[in-house]
Amino acid sequence: DIVMTQTPLSSPVTLGQPASISCRSSQSLVHSDGNTYLSWLQQRPGQPPRLLIYKISNRFSGVPDRFSGSGAGTDFTLKISRVEAEDVGVYYCMQSTQFPHTFGQGTKLEIK
Amino acid sequence: EVQLLESGGGLVQPGGSLRLSCAASGFTFSSYAMSWVRQAPGKGLEWVSTISDSGGNTYYADSVKGRFSISRDNSKNTLYLQMNSLRVEDTAVYYCAKGGGRPDYWGQGTLVTVSS
Numbered sequence: 001d002i003v004m005t006q007t008p009l010s011s012p013v014t015l016g017q018p019a020s021i022s023c024r025s026s027q028s029l030v031h032s033d034g035n036t037y038l039s040w041l042q043q044r045p046g047q048p049p050r051l052l053i054y055k056i057s058n059r060f061s062g063v064p065d066r067f068s069g070s071g072a073g074t075d076f077t078l079k080i081s082r083v084e085a086e087d088v089g090v091y092y093c094m095q096s097t098q099f100p101h102t103f104g105q106g107t108k109l110e111i112k
Numbered sequence: 113e114v115q116l117l118e119s120g121g122g123l124v125q126p127g128g129s130l131r132l133s134c135a136a137s138g139f140t141f142s143s144y145a146m147s148w149v150r151q152a153p154g155k156g157l158e159w160v161s162t163i164s165d166s167g168g169n170t171y172y173a174d175s176v177k178g179r180f181s182i183s184r185d186n187s188k189n190t191l192y193l194q195m196n197s198l199r200v201e202d203t204a205v206y207y208c209a210k211g212g213g214r215p216d217y218w219g220q221g222t223l224v225t226v227s228s
Contacts, residue, residue: 035213037213037214039214039215041157041215043157048207048218048219048220048221049149049157049207049209049215049218050218051214051215051216051217051218054214054216055214060216090156092156092157094157094159094215096212096213096214096215097213099162099171100159100171100172100173100174101147101159101162101212102159103156103157103158103159104156105156106156106157
């Protein structure tokens with residue numbers, strides 16, 4: 001199975017400041033079709049997960065442009081350019097290149 | 113508007129069975145793979161199972177293989193998860209999600225509690 005490792009596990013951030021979350025996979029996420037199925041999801045307190053980014057860097061519909069994804073192969077990053085209060089929650093990376101699909105442990109974003 | 117509404121959760125004894133349903137609307141259900149993902153209390157997300165658009169291909173996490181069965185009825189726009197031989201460690205909120213490679217919409221979840 002592909003292991004997804006996120007760092008940090010907790011990230012206190014000042015409002016208006018940037019935040020960054022790293023995700024590393026135990027093997028390459030490049031699929032035989034050439035795509036890399038790495039997604040980022042946000043889970044606000046008491047809410048279901050919400051897709052933010054798919055295939056490394058594609059923002060899903062309605063996602064603010066302060067969220068961006070980057071990376072390749074086994075190393076990926078989610079960046080928030082200026083953190084807002086509504087961004088509080090847990091962020092997960094997820095690989096769906098290979099079954100079983102696997103998630104990172106989650107990174108809790110909180111406001112300082 | 114895409115909507116996914118899970119139902120069927122509840123309290124069940126170890127060794128018991130439950131069938132979860134996910135009623136979908138707002139998109140062409142038969143054109144998309146569908147998935148189940150669970151979240152134990154206070155824990156992270158765990159992928160459970162995915163079914164192809166036609167239902168011809170199914171995939172399972174090792175932790176549920178042989179006990180859970182995913183299916184769909186495209187005429188009813190409904191996804192199912194039959195859960196047998198339930199264990200205490202299956203206690204979780206179960207979410208259905210549209211898509212396999214790109215889980216772009218999620219339901220609100222249904223709580224399954226396995227306890228004696």
